[in-house]
Amino acid sequence: xxxxxxxxxxxxxxxxxxxxxxxxxxxxxxxxxxxxxxxxxxxxxxxxxxxxxxxxxxxxxxxxxxxxxxxxxxxxxxxxxxxxxxxxxxxxxxxxxxxxxxxxxxxxxxxxxxxxxxxxxxxxxxxxxxxxxxxxxxxxxxxxxxxxxxxxxxxxxxxxxxxxxxxxxxxxxxxxxxxxxxxxxxxxxxxxxxxxxxxxxxxxxxxxxxxxxxxxxxxxxxxxxxxxxxxxxxxxxxxxxxxxxxxxxxxxxxxxxxxxxxxxxxxxxxxxxxxxxxxxxxxxxxxxxxxxxxxxxxxxxxxx
Amino acid sequence: xxxxxxxxxxxxxxxxxxxxxxxxxxxxxxxxxxxxxxxxxxxxxxxxxxxxxxxxxxxxxxxxxxxxxxxxxxxxxxxxxxxxxxxxxxxxxxxxxxxxxxxxxxxxxxxxxxxxxxxxxxxxxxxxxxxxxxxxxxxxxxxxxxxxxxxxxxxxxxxxxxxxxxxxxxxxxxxxxxxxxxxxxxxxxxxxxxxxxxxxxxxxxxxxxxxxxxxxxxxxxxxxxxxxxxxxxxxxxxxxxxxxxxxxxxxxxx
Numbered sequence: 001x002x003x004x005x006x007x008x009x010x011x012x013x014x015x016x017x018x019x020x021x022x023x024x025x026x027x028x029x030x031x032x033x034x035x036x037x038x039x040x041x042x043x044x045x046x047x048x049x050x051x052x053x054x055x056x057x058x059x060x061x062x063x064x065x066x067x068x069x070x071x072x073x074x075x076x077x078x079x080x081x082x083x084x085x086x087x088x089x090x091x092x093x094x095x096x097x098x099x100x101x102x103x104x105x106x107x108x109x110x111x112x113x114x115x116x117x118x119x120x121x122x123x124x125x126x127x128x129x130x131x132x133x134x135x136x137x138x139x140x141x142x143x144x145x146x147x148x149x150x151x152x153x154x155x156x157x158x159x160x161x162x163x164x165x166x167x168x169x170x171x172x173x174x175x176x177x178x179x180x181x182x183x184x185x186x187x188x189x190x191x192x193x194x195x196x197x198x199x200x201x202x203x204x205x206x207x208x209x210x211x212x213x214x215x216x217x218x219x220x221x222x223x224x225x226x227x228x229x230x231x232x233x234x235x236x237x238x239x240x241x242x243x244x245x246x247x248x249x250x251x252x253x254x255x256x257x258x259x260x261x262x263x264x265x266x267x268x269x270x271x272x273x274x275x276x277x278x279x280x281x282x283x284x285x286x287x288x289x290x291x292x293x294x295x296x297x298x299x300x301x302x303x304x
Numbered sequence: 305x306x307x308x309x310x311x312x313x314x315x316x317x318x319x320x321x322x323x324x325x326x327x328x329x330x331x332x333x334x335x336x337x338x339x340x341x342x343x344x345x346x347x348x349x350x351x352x353x354x355x356x357x358x359x360x361x362x363x364x365x366x367x368x369x370x371x372x373x374x375x376x377x378x379x380x381x382x383x384x385x386x387x388x389x390x391x392x393x394x395x396x397x398x399x400x401x402x403x404x405x406x407x408x409x410x411x412x413x414x415x416x417x418x419x420x421x422x423x424x425x426x427x428x429x430x431x432x433x434x435x436x437x438x439x440x441x442x443x444x445x446x447x448x449x450x451x452x453x454x455x456x457x458x459x460x461x462x463x464x465x466x467x468x469x470x471x472x473x474x475x476x477x478x479x480x481x482x483x484x485x486x487x488x489x490x491x492x493x494x495x496x497x498x499x500x501x502x503x504x505x506x507x508x509x510x511x512x513x514x515x516x517x518x519x520x521x522x523x524x525x526x527x528x529x530x531x532x533x534x535x536x537x538x539x540x541x542x543x544x545x546x547x548x549x550x551x552x553x554x555x556x557x558x
Contacts, residue, residue, distance in 0.1 A: 053400055054557035074405055084397025089323055090315075101311045102405035146401060 003062070004029040004154060004184055005050065010059035012045050012208075019045040020056070021208040027201060029153065032176060032185040034195035036302065037205035043188040044082050046205070047158050050186075051079050064153060075103045078147040082158040085139065086131045092142045093118065093127035096149065103150045117145040120175055122168065137164045144172060148179070157187045161194060173198060196298040204302055214301060229264040229275055230300065232291040236260060241287070248281060250274060260290075263300055308406040309414040316418030321425075329385065337377075337430055344373045346437050362438060363448035370434045371455045372524060378427060378459055379517055382466035383487045385422065387480035389415040389471050390553065395478050399558050412553045416471045416546065420464065427459045454528055461535045462523075465516035468545035475552045491515065516541055 005027040012020040020042045027033050035043050049056050052069035066072045086095050096114035097107070105113055118124050121141040131139050140163060147155050157176075161169035176185050176198055189195055195202065202214040233241065242254045245264060250271035256262040266274050275292065282289055320326040349365045390412065393399045402411055431452045438448050469490075473483040494515050501508035512518040519534045526533070 048558075051400065051404060053403070069403075069407070071407065074407075077404055079400070079404055081397060081400040084400040086401070087393070087396075087398050089319055089325060098311065098315050099401065099405055102308055102402075143401075 003027060004064060005186070006060075006062040007046075008060040010046070010049065010061060011057050012042075012049065012054075013057045019208050020049075022059070023205070023208070023210045024059075025203060025210055025213055027184070027186070029184045030181065031200040032180050032187055032198045034199035034202040035186060035188040035205065036190075036192065036195060036202060037211075040207075041205040042208040043205055044158060045208075047079070047081070047156050047186075047188060050156060051077065051081065053081070075150060076153045077156070078149065078152040078154070079156040080140075080143050080147050080158055080160055084143065086142060086146070088130060088132045091128045091130055092123070092134070092145075095131075096142075096146060099146055100149050105150070113149055114145075117148045118142075120148060121145040122171060137168060140164060141168060141172070148175070152183055155183055155185050157185060159189055160187060161189065161191060169194075192297075192299045192302070202298065202302070212302070214298075227265060227268055228294075228296045229266070229278065230293040230295065230297055231262050231264065231278070231289055233260045233262065234288040234290055236287050244285065245278070245281065248274070248277065263296055305407075305410055308410045309417065312406075312411065312414035313418045313421065316415065317421065320422050333381070333426060334429075337433070340373055340377060341430070341433055341437060345369045345434060363445055363451050366434065366438050367448070367451035367455050368527075370431070370452075371458065374427070374430060374455065374459055375462060375520055375523065378423060378430075378463050379466040381426070382419075382423065382463055382470060383484050384480075386419040386467045386470040387474060387483040387487070389419060389474040391474040391477060391479055391483060394475075394556070394558060397558075403558060408553045409550060412471065412475065412550055413546075415474075416467060416549075419467045419470070420460075423463050423467065424460055427456055427463075431456045451528075454531065458523070458531050458535070461532075461538050462517075462520075463538075465538045465541035465545060468542040468549065469516055472545050472549035472552065475549050475556065491517075513537060514541065514544075 003026040005025075007026070008024050010020055010023040011018065023042070023046065035046065037043050048054055049061060050063060050068055061068055063073060064076060086092060090098075093114055096117060097110045100110035100113045101107065115124065115127065118127050121144055123138065123141055123145060126134060126138060131142065134142065140160075144157070144160060147157065161172055164172065173194060176187070179185075185198075187195065187199065200215055204211045204214070238256055241262065242256060245251060245254045245262070250267045251264055251274070252267060253265045254262055264274075264278070268274070271277065275294065279292070321330065345366065348369050349362065352365050353362065390399065393402070399411065435448060435452050469487055470483055473486050474480070477483050477486060498508065498511045498515065501511065516538065519537045523531055523534060
């Protein structure tokens with residue numbers, strides 16, 4: 001069976017600057033895939049090569065067994081390109097009908113499909129408005145609606161929730177979760193918590209190189225056998241908390257880089273139920289917690 | 305492929321004939337054309353009729369004048385109306401959406417054909433209004449219709465390399481204004497250099513074949529279907545320009 005995405009020694013140079021450097025990975029269809037990395041890491045470059053916006057300088061890419069831009073991929077891949085705008089001359093409904101028709105829908109079907117995706121993005125009331133009459137967030141949602149037309153096999157979303165209000169960002173996460181499975185999403189974002197909730201596979205790019213590939217959710221299950229608890233406390237004296245928890249049996253270290261969030265490392269073979277003991281310890285000190293996670297957060301796993 | 309082209313062409317026709325901005329362009333065209341028709345075509349024809357006693361009918365003169373004016377007017381119109389085939393969409397990022405649904409070739413050729421169709425509609429409108437003016441002047445005959453059809457068919461071929469040139473420039477530069485500006489520069493510089501070269505090296509005169517509109521002076525001395533004898537020039541020029549534009553479109557980053 002061919003992979004959904006297959007990249008082999010992919011490199012891209014802009015003049016003397018190397019934006020992607022020998023990147024190799026494969027992805028299977030299914031759970032959403034996260035693409036993380038700092039600004040300038042090469043995320044958008046990778047997206048652009050996958051979408052055939054430009055060619056790689058060297059290396060190979062295959063999507064569903066075909067080269068980017070192959071006619072077999074038209075309608076199979078959809079994308080929310082970074083900073084791309086819809087045509088300002090036509091209302092968003094008309095443009096979505098146009099794209100749906102290009103995808104093979106008849107005019108009446110295309111209209112229904114366009115209305116469906118607008119409804120998904122909570123934009124039905126703005127269907128007849130021009131993109132220039134919409135706010136930045138609404139324009140972005142219209143562009144995401146475009147990516148959801150039909151049932152593409154792969155949807156590439158570059159910063160899908162950046163600039164959106166929390167309610168609409170949540171709606172987009174819900175739609176992605178709902179559609180995941182039939183459609184595979186590749187999501188680039190700086191919002192690690194969002195990616196943690198949505199994605200299993202995480203591709204971590206840095207300075208154009210693929211630093212690591214994580215199977216985050218499955219790794220969490222494996223990791224919980226041996227090792228970490230992450231706890232987010234309500235206000236607590238940092239030093240006092242660390243000292244107290246460090247003295248619990250089987251705890252090897254307690255670290256707290258962020259305010260009121262602590263990562264507890266312990267030997268799970270000695271105390272498999274440390275989480276319950278920890279809660280008892282908190283109760284005895286009358287300390288209140290907000291959130292307890294078995295394992296480390298994606299942020300800690302990636303950047304610690 | 306053909307159905308995708310049809311869908312893109314339909315949207316482009318809608319942009320020109322059914323959108324607010326498109327209608328403003330059409331109104332501006334209609335206003336400008338009515339001005340040309342009255343003063344450069346009809347009045348000129350009346351003057352000729354008064355000067356030459358016993359000359360051919362009004363239709364002959366009217367459409368000879370119509371063709372002389374339209375032969376320069378429509379290519380000039382192309383430089384403005386056809387200047388935005390892919391440039392703005394590329395700069396705005398709209399092409400990034402479109403290329404996920406169809407190939408760059410389809411987009412390039414569909415936009416070219418859209419512009420050709422839009423200009424054909426405008427040419428038909430201009431010929432029809434000329435015919436009506438002729439009718440108003442008291443000369444309406446099958447000969448007039450035949451003259452108008454020949455003029456339209458010639459104009460349809462003449463404007464193709466100009467639209468193709470704008471397709472190439474639109475695939476190259478960032479804005480329609482730049483495309484129009486470069487078209488003017490390329491056209492005048494190319495003509496100037498070739499004239500200069502052919503002054504010293506007569507064989508270089510053959511390079512004129514590459515300049516859109518180079519056959520205009522010869523066309524004015526031909527009549528009726530004899531004008532089609534030069535149709536190969538704009539057709540070859542269009543084919544060459546479209547090949548170049550397609551290659552640029554394929555290679556450009558979006």
